[in-house]
Amino acid sequence: xxxxxxxxxxxxxxxxxxxxxxxxxxxxxxxxxxxxxxxxxxxxxxxxxxxxxxxxxxxxxxxxxxxxxxxxxxxxxxxxxxxxxxxxxxxxxxxxxxxxxxxxxxxxxxxxxxxxxxxxxxxxxxxxxxxxxxxxxxxxxxxxxxxxxxxxxxxxxxxxxxxxxxxxxxxxxxxxxxxxxxxxxxxxxxxxxxxxxxxxxxxxxxxxxxxxxxxxxxxxxxxxxxxxxxxxxxxxxxxxxxxxxxxxxxxxxxxxxxxxxxxxxxxxxxxxxxxxxxxxxxxxxxxxxxxxxxxxxxxxxxxxxxxxxxxxxxxxxxxxxxxxxxxxxxxxxxxxxxxxxxxxxxxxxxxxxxxxxxxxxxxxxxxxxxxxxxxxxxxxxxxxxxxxxxxxxxxxxxxxxxxxxxxxxxxxxxxxxxxxxxxxxx
Ligand code: KE4
Numbered sequence: 001x002x003x004x005x006x007x008x009x010x011x012x013x014x015x016x017x018x019x020x021x022x023x024x025x026x027x028x029x030x031x032x033x034x035x036x037x038x039x040x041x042x043x044x045x046x047x048x049x050x051x052x053x054x055x056x057x058x059x060x061x062x063x064x065x066x067x068x069x070x071x072x073x074x075x076x077x078x079x080x081x082x083x084x085x086x087x088x089x090x091x092x093x094x095x096x097x098x099x100x101x102x103x104x105x106x107x108x109x110x111x112x113x114x115x116x117x118x119x120x121x122x123x124x125x126x127x128x129x130x131x132x133x134x135x136x137x138x139x140x141x142x143x144x145x146x147x148x149x150x151x152x153x154x155x156x157x158x159x160x161x162x163x164x165x166x167x168x169x170x171x172x173x174x175x176x177x178x179x180x181x182x183x184x185x186x187x188x189x190x191x192x193x194x195x196x197x198x199x200x201x202x203x204x205x206x207x208x209x210x211x212x213x214x215x216x217x218x219x220x221x222x223x224x225x226x227x228x229x230x231x232x233x234x235x236x237x238x239x240x241x242x243x244x245x246x247x248x249x250x251x252x253x254x255x256x257x258x259x260x261x262x263x264x265x266x267x268x269x270x271x272x273x274x275x276x277x278x279x280x281x282x283x284x285x286x287x288x289x290x291x292x293x294x295x296x297x298x299x300x301x302x303x304x305x306x307x308x309x310x311x312x313x314x315x316x317x318x319x320x321x322x323x324x325x326x327x328x329x330x331x332x333x334x335x336x337x338x339x340x341x342x343x344x345x346x347x348x349x350x351x352x353x354x355x356x357x358x359x360x361x362x363x364x365x366x367x368x369x370x371x372x373x374x375x376x377x378x379x380x381x382x383x384x385x386x387x388x389x390x391x392x393x394x395x396x397x398x399x400x401x402x403x404x405x406x407x408x409x410x411x412x413x414x415x416x417x418x419x420x421x422x423x424x425x426x
Contacts, residue, residue, distance in 0.1 A: 003033070003048075003049045004036065004047075004048035004049050005033050005034070005035050005036050005047055005048050005049055006033050008036040008048055009033050009034065009036070012036075019034075020034070024395065024396055024399065025395075027395050029376075029380070029395060029396035029397065029398070030379075030380040030383045030384065030395045030396065031380060031384075032384060032387075034395070035047035035048070035049075035051065035053070035387075035392070036048040038050075039068075040055065040063075040067035040068060041066075041067050041068050042066045042067055042068075042404075042406035043055060043066060043067075043404055043406040043407040043408075043411050044067070045067065045392065051390065052390055053387070053390050053391065053392035054390060054391050054392065054407070054411050054414060054415055055067070055392050055404075056356075056391070056392060056393050056394065056401040056402060056403065056415075057392055057393070057394055057395075057401070057402065058402035058403075058404055059266075059271055060241075060266065060394075060399075060402070061209075061240075061241050061245060061266035061267060061402050062266040062267055062269060062270060062271045062312075063270075063271055063402070063404050064244060064245060064267045064312065064316055064325070064354060064402070064404055064405065065270065065312050065315045065316060065404065065405055065406075066404040066405050066406025066407075067271075067404075067406070069311075069312070069315060069406075071311050071314075071315060072270050072271075072308055072311040072312055072315070074311075075307040075308060075310065075311035076272070076304055076307055076308050076311075078307070079092070079303050079304045079306075079307035080304050082303070083303055084302075084303075084304055085299060085302050085303065085304075086303065087298060089301075090301065090303050090306070092301075092303055092306045092307060092310060093112060093301040093303075093306055095310060096112065096268075096274075096301070096306050096309060096310055097109075097110050097112070099310065099313055099317075100264065100268065100276060100278065100313075101278070103244075103248060103249055103313070103317060104239075104243070104249050104250055104252070104253070104262060104264070104278070105249065105253075105258075106252060106258045106259055106260075106262055106279060106280075107262060107278040107279060108278075108279065108280055108281040108284065109278055109279070109281050109284035109285070110276050110277070110278030110284070111276065111277050111278065111284070111287060111295065111300075112274060112275070112276050112300050112301040112306070113275050113276065113277065113295075113297050113300050114273040114274070114275060114297055114299050114300060114302070114305075115145065115265065115273060115275050116144070116145045116238075116240035116263065116265035116266070116275045117144075117145025117146050117147055118145075118275060118297065119145075119240065119263035119264065119265055119275040119276055119277045120144040120145050120147060120150060120203060120236075120238055120240070120263050120277075121145065121147035121149075121150070122277045122287070122293075122295045123201070123203065123234075123236045123238075123261045123263050123277045124136050124147070124149055124150070124200075124201060124203065124236070125293055125294075125295065126234070126261060126277070126283055126284070126286060126287060126293050127200040127201030127233070127234035127236060127260075127261065127283075128200040128201070129286050129291070129292060129293035130200075130234060130282075130283045130286050130293075131200045131201070131232060131233065131234065132200075133197075133198055133199060133200035133233075134176045134198070134200060135176055135177075135178060135195065135198040135199045135200060136149060136176060136177050136178070136199070136200055136201050136202070136203060137177075137178045137179075137180060137188075137191065137199060137201070137202040137203070137233075138150060138152065138153075138177060138178075138179055138180075138202075138203050138204070139179065139180050139181065139182040139204055139205075139208075139368075140153045140179050140180070140181055140182060140368045141153075141182050141208060141210065141211030141214065141367075141368035141371060142182060142203075142204060142205045142208055142210060142211070142238070143205075143210035143211075144203055144205075144238050144240075144263075145240075146166070148168075148169045148170070148173045148174075149173055149174075149176065149177050150177070150203070151165060151166040151169050152165050152169070152174045152177040152179055153165055153179045178191060178195075178199075181367060181368060181369075182204075182208055182211075182214060182220075182367055182368055183214070183216060183217045183220050183366055183367050184220075184367070185219055185220050185223035185224075188202075188223055188224060188227055189223065189227065192227045192230075192231050192233075196227070196230070196231035196233070197231065199231060199233040200233060200234060201228075201233055201234035201235070201236050201260075201261075202224055202227075202228055202233055202234070202235055202236065203236040203238055204221070204224060204235075204236070204237065204238065205237075205238050205239075205241065205242065206221055206237045206238075206239065206242055206246070206250070206251035206252060206255060206257065207242045207246050207251045207352055207355070209241040209242065209355060209399075209400035210241070210398070210399070210400075211365075211368055211371045211398050212357045212358075212359065212365065212371055212374070212397060212398050212399060212400060213350060213351075213352070213355055213356060213357025213364075213400040213401075214357075214364075214365055214366065214367070214368075214371065215350070215352060215364075215366070216251075216255065217366060221255050221257045222257065225257050225258070225259075228260070234260045234261055234283065235257075235259045235260050235261070236259060236260065236261045236262070236263065237250070237251065237252050237257065237259040237261075237262050237263075238262075238263045239251060239252065239262050239263060239264055240263055240264060240265035240266055240275065241265075241266060241355070241400070242353075242355070243262075243264040243265070243266070243267060243268065244267040244268070244313070244316050245267065245353045245354045245355050245402070246352050246353040246355065247322060247353055248316065248317060248321075248322050250262065250264075254352075254353075259279065260279050260280050260283060261277060261278070261279035261280070261283060262277070262278055262279055263275070263276070263277050264276040264277075264278070267309075267312060267313070267316065268309045268312075268313060269305055269308060269309045269312075270308035270309050270311060270312030270313075271308060271312075272302075272304065272305035272308040272309065273299070273302070273305050274301075274302075274305045274306060274308070274309045315405070316405075321405060322353065322354075324405065325353070325354040325403055325404065325405050325407075326351075326353050326354060328354075328403055328407050328408065328409075328412065329351040329353070329354050329355070329356050329403040330351050331409075331412050332351070332356060332403060332407075332412050332415060332416075333349035333350060333351045333356050333358070334349075335412060335415075335416040335419075336349045336358060336415075336416065336419055337349050339416055339419045339420050339423055340419075340423050342420070342423075343420070343423035343424050345360070345378075345423045345426065346360060346361065346362050346375075347359065347360055347361075347423070348361060348362060348363050348364050349364070350364045354402060354403045354404070355400045355401070355402060355403075356400065356401045356402075356403065357400055357401070358379075358382075358393070358401065359371075359374045359397075360374050360375035360376075360378040360379050360382070360397075361373055361374045361375065371398065374397055376397040376398075378426050379397040380397070381425070381426040382422055382423070382426045383395060385418075385421070385422035385425050385426060386415075386418055386419065386422050389418035389421065389422065390414070390418065391414075391415050391418045391419075
C-alpha cells in the first residue's frame with residue numbers, strides 16, 4: 001500500500017524541483033522517501049502517515065527550545081493578530097538588537113535579515129566595502145549559504161551532492177574566493193604571507209557543522225584572529241548554526257575569540273525567518289543608509305518572526321538551560337558510542353553544546369579529508385534503520401545533529417534502544 005509520504009513525494013516532484021524547497025530534504029544522500037511532516041511538539045514530529053519520530057534535526061538548528069513551545073506559539077499568535085508585516089520599524093526589532101548585543105558581546109550593532117545566506121552575503125560585502133579589497137577566504141567543508149561568492153567548494157548540500165562548486169557561479173566571481181583546509185593554521189599563515197594585502201575578509205564556521213561536526217583544533221581560530229588583525233582583514237565568524245547552540249554567547253564565547261563581524265540565524269528566529277549580521281560599530285556604520293555598502297530586505301525584522309525569535313531567546317537565556325541541553329546531548333553521544341562498541345561497529349561520536357556528530361570512523365574527524373574517510377554507505381543504512389524505529393537523524397553523513405530542551409532521558413533511552421538494534425543490522 002503506498003504511504004501518504006510516497007504519494008505526496010510523487011505529487012511534489014511534479015511542480016517542485018526534486019519535490020523539496022531545499023536540496024538536502026530530498027534524501028538523495030541517504031536514499032528513500034522523505035517523511036512529509038504534518039505537526040511537531042517538543043522533541044517529536046509526526047509525518048503524513050501518522051508516524052512519530054524523535055527529532056534530532058530540529059529544522060537544522062532553530063528548534064533549540066523544542067517544537068511549538070507554548071511561550072513561542074503564544075508570542076507568534078499575539079504578534080500575528082496585531083500585524084503580519086509593516087515594512088517599517090518596530091519596537092520588537094529594537095528589543096531584538098539590544099538582546100543580541102547583550103548576549104553576544106562582540107556585537108556593537110546588528111542588522112536583521114531573513115536568512116543565513118543574506119547575513120553571510122552582507123558580511124562579505126561589508127568586509128569588501130570596509131577594506132576596499134576583493135579577496136575573501138573560506139574553508140573547505142564549511143557552508144555559509146548559497147551566495148555566489150560562497151558556493152566555492154561549499155559543504156552541506158553541495159558537498160552531499162559531491163558537487164564541490166555550483167553551476168551558474170561565474171569563474172570571475174569564484175576567483176575572488178580562496179579556499180583553505182579547515183583547521184590548517186599553517187595554510188592560513190602561508191596564504192596571508194603571500195596575499196595578505198588583498199584579503200578583505202575570512203569567513204569561518206567557528207565549529208564546523210556542515211561537513212558533519214568538526215571542532216576547531218587549539219590555535220586554529222586564534223591564528224585566524226591574529227592574521228586578520230595583522231593584515232587588516234575582517235574576521236567573520238559564521239554562527240548561523242553555532243549561535244546559542246555551542247554556548248549562550250556563541251562559539252566565540254566558548255573559544256574566547258572576538259570577531260569583527262558575526263552572522264547569526266536559525267535559533268534567533270525560533271523557526272521563523274530571522275537572521276542577522278553584526279559586529280564592530282566602525283564596520284556596521286558602513287551599511288546603508290548610513291554608509292556606502294548597500295543592503296535591504298522587504299521582510300527584514302518581520303514582527304511575527306521577531307516575536308518567535310525573542311520568545312525563543314528568552315527561554316534560552318535562562319539559568320541552567322545550556323547546561324541541561326548540553327548534558328542531554330553528551331549522554332546521547334556517549335550512549336551511541338557504547339551501543340556501537342557493544343555491536344562491534346567502527347563508530348565514533350562527539351558533541352559540543354547541543355550539537356552532535358556521529359561518524360562511521362574510529363575517531364571523530366578533524367578535517368574535511370578525514371570526514372571523507374567516514375563510511376557514508378554504512379551511515380545511510382544506519383539512518384534508515386533508525387528512521388524505521390522512529391528516530392529522525394539528519395539525512396546526510398555530512399550534517400550535524402541537534403538536541404532541544406524538550407529532549408530528556410526518556411528520548412535518549414528510546415534512541416539508544418533503537419540504536420542497539422540498528423547497529424546490529426548495518
Ligand atoms: P540559510 O540561508 O539556509 O538560512 O542559512 C545558510 C547557512 C549559513 N551558515 C551556516 C553555518 C549554515 O549552517 C547555514 C545553513 N545550514 C543548512 C544546514 N546544513 C541549512 C539546511 C538547508 O540547506 O536546507
